[in-house]
Amino acid sequence: MAGTCSRTLLLLALASTGAALGQTPASVPPIAPTAPLGEPDHTAHLESDAPEMRYQHGLFVAVKYDGTVSIRDKDGHLTNTLTLPPPEKNTLLSPSIADWAIFKDGSIVASWAYMMPHDMRRYLFLFHYDPAGAFLDKIDLGKWRASRICIAADNSVWTLSGEEEGGHALYSPDQGVLRNYKFGPGFVQAGVPRSNFPQEFQNFYQNGNVAIDCSGDKIHALTDDGQWIEYTPDGDFTITKVERLSHTEADYYKLSGFAYLDENHIYGFMESRPGKELPNVFAELLPAADGKGLQWVEIPDKALPANNHPPESKPNPDSNDPPQPPITVTALLGADHESGERLVYRTSADDKVLWSKPLFASAPTPADPPEK
Secondary structure (H helix, E strand, C coil): CCCECCCCCCECCCCCCCCECCECCCCCCCCCCEEEECCCCEEEECCCCCCCCEEECCEEEEECCCCEEEEECCCCCEEEEEECCCCCCCCCEEEEEEEEEECCCCCEEEEEEEECCCCCCEEEEEEEECCCCCEEEEEECCCEEEEEEEECCCCCEEEEEEEEECCEECCCCCCEEEEEEECCCEEEEEEEEHHHCCCCCCCCCCCCCCEEECCCCCEEEECCCCEEEEECCCCCEEEEEECCCCCHHHHHEEEEEEEEECCCEEEEEEEECCCCCCCCEEEEEEECCCCCCEEEEECCHHHCHHHHCCCCCCCCCCCCCCCCCCCCEEEEEEEECCCCCEEEEEECCCCEEEEECEEECCCCCCCCCCCC
């Protein structure tokens, strides 16, 4: 068994799988863990706590499943509200957005799903809208549902996708689960064949604990069955097993925030599902002790600078007031890649959003390979 994350139930028992042109990597490279987060160097008041809010390309954007959008600038000021027109009006069920991303020019791509009454087929599309919400272009995804999307440096769209028919997942072992599209040409390429994953996890692409990132020269994705994918568009890829939350309480958490920083530093915010009284978790994805897999490791409260500031006055020794609880991270909104690889997050201290650059400890020395 791997180590235990303090305060939560992240008891982790890892097994590793991987592929790089069909080969399994011998070990996961050491990664220096976050020591503390640096002092915040920018703050913003959003005047909103919308759970859909994310920080991308200098903007705070919230897109609801029905296409309602609010946009705020880096200082938190509301700059635009709009409603993205749905693909069709006379649908059997209301069209819904599975995921979205924003281009640097402020235009938006949304992954829509809807059904029409005449054939009961599920229609899956990427729609492109200008910054004012007007329709620009679309891509028919066929049977491929894009549950997570991101925008690469070349303005193409990458998706974490799975094939489905009639709302049910298909296995399609030879089809790639990371798929690349560009408005105009349409489908460009696919990578990481589905056969690299156990067949029993057919719905790994469409559940709550999934994420995708296009920053840097690789595509990174986290699947719901606990696999971390790193893919380079020339065809190389690795798949590494990620430790899941232990026993039945694994289903009590969802990944509500995700951020990837340069040089393979990965952060997640795991939120207790409604009705469960469990502490939320701000964690970092790090190599397991055996070097063959990855595990979520909670970042302790003392890593936040606010918890290490000396009090303005010494407490009264005769006071019966309980000690003040430590400040915690309450939401992870994303990463600021344009300003030196910073995390963008909220804390329990007040309603401000903070930018901090993580400070890293030294990377651990790789363990000697086991004797054969």
